[in-house]
Amino acid sequence: MSTPAEALATQIRNIETKTGQTLTQIRAAVAGSGKVKHGEVRTWLMETFGLGYGDANTLAHAAAGAMDGPAPSANDALDEIYSGKKAHLRAVHEAVMAVLAPFGEFEVSPKKGYVALRRKKQFAMLGPKTAERAELGINLKTDIASDRILAQKPGGMCQFAVALTGPGDVDAEVAAALRQAFDAAG
Known part of the structure; x- marks a missing residue:
């Protein structure tokens, strides 16, 4: 990799x-x-x-020249993403990472307000959507039959998204969708 x-x-x-x-x-x-x-x-x-x-x-x-200097560490970026009123959502992030860990190697690429999760290509993105909930975007070309994991408008960064308000929302249904996306990303 x-x-x-x-x-x-x-x-x-x-x-x-x-x-x-x-x-x-x-x-x-x-x-x-x-x-x-x-x-x-x-x-x-x-x-x-x-x-x-x-x-x-x-x-x-x-x-903008943002790539000319040293990149912030992943922990620094996460501290910034999950700060203030959004700090409690760090637990959601950790729950998603715990689900992904057994799948194998992948890259966590911090952005301004979220992290991109990549293998050969991006398979998901995760970050606070509001002060009350995080959003997990999932890149997957096949359909996900779910009332919670919702299809997104074409042309966006992810085909599906699910709102996560706490670590308990990262359940078997979310894990299965992540596994599909992880596998499809190479």
Whole structure:
């Protein structure tokens, strides 16, 4: 399994190939776009270069220079994600990690407000949705027959999502869906 830095370098190389632009050229284009906020930059990159959400999101971070310095440690990032009124949701995070641990190796990639869970590709994302609940997004092309694990609108980062208010919500149904997504991610 590659390191996060190696995975990022590969993703940037692939984006450069897709767009025909170097990262330096893309940064210059973003600077000239007049877009400043992360979401605006991401949307502009999707529209301008025909990129998917994940590639555009990575480029939005790279364009802002956010990838130039040392990355925060996973624990630092989790402390920030699960802070203040959301601190109690860290127990939900730990319950999901406990379910995943026996499945095998995977990468936990902290983002600004959530963590991406990856093997060869992202299979889930987890983070606070509100101060009262976390959301587990699941990437899975096959259907999940569940009243709790809900299909999401096409074009989003995950095909399914489930609200989790406490560690007890990470039950056999959630574990089975995670296992499917984990296996499908390679």
